[in-house]
Amino acid sequence: MKTCEETPTDWDQPASSILHSIREDDSESDDAEDTSTEDTDNETKGSAIESCFQKAGFSANTIDSDRDDDGDSDDIPLAQLASLCSEGVIDINIDDNLQTESCNPDEWENALLSEYKTSDSAAQLADSSSDDKACESESCDNDLNNKSVLDTCMLQRMRNFANQIDSDYLAHVAELISMTEDKLIESNNPGACMNAVSKSIFNKGGSNSGGSGSGAGDEPVDERLKGIEPKMIELIMNEIMDHGPQMSWDDIAGLEFAKKTIKEIVVWPMLRPDIFTGLRGPPKGLLLFGPPGTGKTLIGKCIASQSKSTFFSISASSLTSKWVGEAEKMVRAMFAVARCYQPAVVFIDEIDSLLSQRTDGEHEASRRIKTEFLVQLDGAATVSDDRILVIGATNRPQEIDEAARRRFVKRLYIPLPEGSARRQIVVNLLSQQTYQLTEAQLSAIEQRSDGYSGADVANLCREAALGPIRSMAFGEIENICADQVRPILFEDFDAAFMQVRASVSDKDLDLYIDWNNTYGSVPIRK
């Protein structure tokens, strides 16, 4: 095992060479132990990494970090990436450094390295690496300004990290890269790549790297997270940052006008901030209001997917109930994390409960949360470089405070689905099951479900899907093969209509339409 007294590394050589030398160091020291096992491990690791990077749309030479022709594509690039990302040294500012739309590996490396060298994090890294067993030498702790000690400690830390990469971890990275494949290839944008990969590694890295900034109890490295409790950051990453599947506009039935407006005012500007500047700048606050179960949350998720943004989703009532006494801090922390993961969409469900009209008897705590939220909303709106969109969703728009309403510049009514949209929801949901319904029967379902919300229609389908099971005797259910269950028939829907009724009344609808015609962005006729 090398110690901190090793020869310092020349930071001006490409990162790949530095890491190559780490590898050589490692193989030298480990040769005596068991070279053959390590070779096999590295080969397996290497091919897994290669497939990760190929999946992400990188050319093969990105993977051959040795820059030689020996065909030995090993773990160096991932180790490098993983180490830097997990340490929080690399963040989305990588975009500014690169100022390029290409995924050129040399530019990556240089940018990574310059971040690494210039960042304050270097000192923190060396500091944290003093915890590493390999860096127990007193010189690490005592002389952080000594360049050679710093370099060696960093190298040791990178080496440790590389050694900790296991197959589970690779699988995780592969899964993430495959999930974001479209995003990465489409944008061919290193910033997006880094954002996606670092997000994954940041999450997973807590257990793998033990690195600073990744786990609870560590001081976060990013400037924007200074003063925010690491525990809170972790909570936000795990509970509020949405890691669900990507969504497309076709997953949302109907609502064509809303989709069109949102694409125009939100998605395009987030995708092309360079074009949508000044007067064309996007609104930073969007309010989606309408009856429950009409797809407001789906729209929020879809905006995040389609604008290649990180999605943070929280319900205002859980802010006030789940984090009693901490809600205000939570709001601040959430926006701080969102700033680190730009472009970001912060979706707040039931926003009325957070931003309801002020009353004389209002509780001090709820007044403070409201103020904090408005401050953050203003911050997101005034820092023009920030690409954070706040989406509020509510079923009770009339209860929203005037000051808050003003900050949601765009206010879109999300109404009950029309007949064709209800039919599309039914067909989409049934496509996952076997069913036998004629066009005429589908039309009958469409008509009978008039006044149903999207969620009501989904419930109707769920109820109908149980029909074939209910028609069986108990013993039969226990033994039947799944493919022998009879298809869903019209009679099942007939029965389901008796169970599932519309959840929204005409009176409620009138209230929404009135509010929309007073404050909404797209007035409609009753």
Ligand SMILES: Nc1ncnc2c1ncn2[C@@H]1O[C@H](COP(=O)(O)OP(=O)(O)OP(=O)(O)O)[C@@H](O)[C@H]1O
């Ligand atoms: N337009 C739609 N297209 C497809 N599915 C829909 C649509 N609207 C609602 N649904 C179905 O209803 C469910 C609930 O939708 P969602 O949570 O987006 O509604 P919401 O308006 O946010 O409701 P709430 O106001 O109660 O939070 C979805 O998971 C989906 O199954």
